[in-house]
Amino acid sequence: MERSQKEQVVADFKAKLKSQAGVFIADYRGLTVDEVNKLRKAFRAAGAEYRVVKNTLLRLAIAGTELDAIKGHLKGTTAVAIASGDASAVAKAAVDFAKAHEKFKLRGAFVEGQAIAEAGIKALSTMPTKDEMRAMLLGVINAPAAKLLAQFNAPGQQIAGVLQAHVDEQGKKAA
Numbered sequence: 001m002e003r004s005q006k007e008q009v010v011a012d013f014k015a016k017l018k019s020q021a022g023v024f025i026a027d028y029r030g031l032t033v034d035e036v037n038k039l040r041k042a043f044r045a046a047g048a049e050y051r052v053v054k055n056t057l058l059r060l061a062i063a064g065t066e067l068d069a070i071k072g073h074l075k076g077t078t079a080v081a082i083a084s085g086d087a088s089a090v091a092k093a094a095v096d097f098a099k100a101h102e103k104f105k106l107r108g109a110f111v112e113g114q115a116i117a118e119a120g121i122k123a124l125s126t127m128p129t130k131d132e133m134r135a136m137l138l139g140v141i142n143a144p145a146a147k148l149l150a151q152f153n154a155p156g157q158q159i160a161g162v163l164q165a166h167v168d169e170q171g172k173k174a175a
Helices: 003-018 032-046 056-060 066-073 085-099 118-126 130-172
Strands: 022-027 047-053 078-083 105-111 115-119
Touching: 003 056, 003 085, 022 066, 022 085, 022 115, 032 047, 032 085, 056 066, 056 078, 066 105, 066 115, 078 085, 085 105, 085 118, 105 118, 115 118
Parallel strands: none
Antiparallel strands: 022 078, 022 105, 047 078, 105 115
8 A cells, every 4th residue: 555545544544534423443353254244234234434544544543642642542453333323233233243253352342532441332322312311201201291191181080980880880771
């Protein structure tokens, strides 16, 4: 790879890393091509880009940024998943793939301004996604209104129940 190509790769990585929601570092050594393709699909579905990168180029791309905290994870063969959306969805995809494939090893990540280790990635994978959290929040917000509506409807339902019982009783006497 020529110097100009390397500079272009570093510039591309810098641009991608500026708009990231999370960066996940892993060791992919020993995976087959088919397994790597499955991994790419899983990351793409979770909203991340998966790339194999040279450690020196990635070090140059993160130098002087807050991502410099993950440079300790850059040794050996390195693959990077750059999450553009929800980092917890990407963490779930990575942890699920690591469980199914022993050779795929998560090393660390940088999410929401913090460097996290493998245990942190596993903890992040158990958290709900942003959409799930929004749905839970909406349910919490709607619950008091639904309960209030049920309270308003309760007397009418009780009266209707009493009237229906009376009608049923009259029907039995007439028959």
